[in-house]
Amino acid sequence: MLRAMRALSVFLLVLLSNLTLPAKPNVLFIAIDDLAPALRCYGNLIAKTPHIDRLATTGVRFDRAYNQLPLCNP
Known part of the structure; x- marks a missing residue:
């Protein structure tokens, strides 16, 4: 009987400890080289970018994002 109580208490402890873990955040980092502030969220009224x-x-x-080594594409 004592083994069953210990097993039940360990099971409940493991079950309840998983319920208190914080959710992992979703991270999406978008980096585009030649975009500049040509998006509506940066004030451009011509661009239609509803999802961004x-x-x-x-x-x-x-x-304000600065690059130490600018790179130009042809």
Whole structure:
């Protein structure tokens, strides 16, 4: 009987410890080389980017990002 109580208490401890774990955050990092601020979320009224605008309003948007080594594409 004592072994059954110990087994039940260990089972409940493991079960309840998993319920208190925080959820892992979803991280999406979008880096585009030649885009500049040509998105509606940065003030461009011509661009139609509804999905990126929704990501910008619900997530973190960087207003100042600097690159130490600029790269130009042909």
